[in-house]
Amino acid sequence: MSLTQKSATEQLALLQSGELTSVELTQAYLDRIQAVDSSVGAFLRIETESALAQAAGIDARRAAGQPVGKLAGLPVAIKDILCTKDTPTTCGSKMLENFVPPYNATVVEKLLAADAVILGRTNMDEFAMGSSTENSAYHPTKNPWDTTRIPGGSSGGAAACISADMAPLSVGTDTGGSIRQPAALCGCVGLKPTYGRVSRYGLIAFASSLDQIGPLARTVEDAALLLEVLAGHDPLDSTSVNAPAPAYSETVNQPLENLTLGVVDHHFGEGIDPEIVSAVQKAIEVYESLGATIKHIEMPHADYGVATYYIIAPCEASSNLARYDGVHYGYRADQAEVMAELAEDGSDEGPLVRMYRKTRSEGFGPEVQRRIMLGTYALSEGYYDAFYLKALKVRRLIRQDYDNAFAEVDMIIGPVTSNPAFAQGEKNSDPMAMYLEDLYTVTANLAGVAGISLPCGFTENGLPIGLQLQAAPFEEEKLLRAAQMFQTATDFHTRRPELS
Numbered sequence: 407m408s409l410t411q412k413s414a415t416e417q418l419a420l421l422q423s424g425e426l427t428s429v430e431l432t433q434a435y436l437d438r439i440q441a442v443d444s445s446v447g448a449f450l451r452i453e454t455e456s457a458l459a460q461a462a463g464i465d466a467r468r469a470a471g472q473p474v475g476k477l478a479g480l481p482v483a484i485k486d487i488l489c490t491k492d493t494p495t496t497c498g499s500k501m502l503e504n505f506v507p508p509y510n511a512t513v514v515e516k517l518l519a520a521d522a523v524i525l526g527r528t529n530m531d532e533f534a535m536g537s538s539t540e541n542s543a544y545h546p547t548k549n550p551w552d553t554t555r556i557p558g559g560s561s562g563g564a565a566a567c568i569s570a571d572m573a574p575l576s577v578g579t580d581t582g583g584s585i586r587q588p589a590a591l592c593g594c595v596g597l598k599p600t601y602g603r604v605s606r607y608g609l610i611a612f613a614s615s616l617d618q619i620g621p622l623a624r625t626v627e628d629a630a631l632l633l634e635v636l637a638g639h640d641p642l643d644s645t646s647v648n649a650p651a652p653a654y655s656e657t658v659n660q661p662l663e664n665l666t667l668g669v670v671d672h673h674f675g676e677g678i679d680p681e682i683v684s685a686v687q688k689a690i691e692v693y694e695s696l697g698a699t700i701k702h703i704e705m706p707h708a709d710y711g712v713a714t715y716y717i718i719a720p721c722e723a724s725s726n727l728a729r730y731d732g733v734h735y736g737y738r739a740d741q742a743e744v745m746a747e748l749a750e751d752g753s754d755e756g757p758l759v760r761m762y763r764k765t766r767s768e769g770f771g772p773e774v775q776r777r778i779m780l781g782t783y784a785l786s787e788g789y790y791d792a793f794y795l796k797a798l799k800v801r802r803l804i805r806q807d808y809d810n811a812f813a814e815v816d817m818i819i820g821p822v823t824s825n826p827a828f829a830q831g832e833k834n835s836d837p838m839a840m841y842l843e844d845l846y847t848v849t850a851n852l853a854g855v856a857g858i859s860l861p862c863g864f865t866e867n868g869l870p871i872g873l874q875l876q877a878a879p880f881e882e883e884k885l886l887r888a889a890q891m892f893q894t895a896t897d898f899h900t901r902r903p904e905l906s
């Protein structure tokens with residue numbers, strides 16, 4: 407097994423024992439990126455110089471016996487949605503092509519304080535809207551298991567870089583499934599924490615009541631290690647919960663006793679790929695063999711999840727994205743072109759309004775424009791009650807479904823997606839088909855509960871299949887322990903795509 411194939415936990419042990427330096431490890435990943443990222447496209451930017459400088463600094467401190475952080479020397483890739491001081495942060499959009507944040511997101515501060523080495527910025531669907539990473543304004547990301555296919559999205563780069571061994575750890579965000587779905591399609595582990603578990607300060611907002619930051623990694627232990635660093639209260643985010651974050655990596659190897667898992671029969675209905683059904687059913691059997699009790703439960707409102715999400719998320723997006731007007735920061739349409747256009751069409755629209763219009767038409771891609779229009783419409787007078795308010799009521803019912811479920815079972819087990827990775831271009835002209843990718847993931851965001859995706863099998867064509875476990879708010883510790891039980895009993899997480 408090559409160095410870049412080892413888990414972050416194994417690499418950390420080598421760093422701590424002095425058998426490996428951070429410069430060696432960082433260089434190994436930079437070489438790997440050099441060798442394979444031209445066929446995957448996981449990164450938007452690779453921070454070669456600063457990564458090596460950071461690594462050398464950490465090595466020197468360690469060698470001098472000075473204290474170092476929890477992730478000391480481990481490279482981490484960051485989704486390009488998290489503000490990093492003095493480093494371009496594009497959110498996958500032309501709108502933010504030249505945006506250089508003057509401050510760090512709290513999670514970036516935490517990673518730096520833990521002495522993680524920031525390797526680079528990963529590709530994503532523009533403003534995190536999408537399920538395939540084809541909506542990036544820069545380039546699409548390919549699935550390392552089959553580069554004619556999509557890696558999932560919106561954290562497609564974050565998942566692909568893990569699965570292709572270009573980073574041991576990465577940070578993504580999940581508003582409706584954007585950590586779990588790409589993790590499932592790329593065969594890695596991805597965890598969406600409970601709403602409020604991780605600070606959103608410095609996360610470029612898509613839908614503020616749904617967005618959460620979380621870890622992607624190759625193993626459950628590695629995800630536990632990274633979550634431990636990301637989680638915790640932050641006075642700069644009023645929705646972050648004032649409760650200490652447990653030391654997940656210390657408990658992840660303790661199996662749970664008397665585990666009760668809920669199965670929603672509904673999850674296996676029409677439209678789901680039979681290979682996924684069979685892999686998830688086998689996973690359920692694995693849990694039974696480990697002593698878990700399986701209970702059949704109902705989630706009567708889950709079917710309304712996608713419809714509810716595609717009202718609430720665009721409404722919040724239309725409000726959050728109003729700030730990109732070409733005035734404060736970000737892309738601005740060319741003034742001479744604005745004036746020339748006005749002169750040509752003889753419109754009495756003033757230059758300011760035309761500048762707004764042209765800036766937003768040119769700076770945002772088609773999917774973002776669609777969401778802004780959907781959201782603005784659903785929030786407008788006369789439609790607010792019919793759409794937005796109704797969606798909020800259904801959201802409450804979905805949360806109630808979860809509360810009822812968690813009164814009966816510890817966790818819910820089921821699929822992450824209804825299909826394995828699909829072909830590039832297959833769904834991007836059909837928004838409805840793309841939105842249905844979120845069928846099994848959006849309800850966790852609407853209810854604010856925690857969810858994890860972990861590898862549970864492969865299709866006949868060799869594409870990864872993900873298993874989803876969902877737990878009650880702030881039960882990440884149990885979620886990770888339950889996931890680790892499965893991982894210990896199986897070897898799906900050890901397989902690697904063949905990339906030359």
Ligand code: GLN
Nearest residue numbers: 534535536581582583584
């Ligand atoms: N696929 C969903 C969407 O397009 C979820 C995205 C996300 O979680 N950021 O909105």
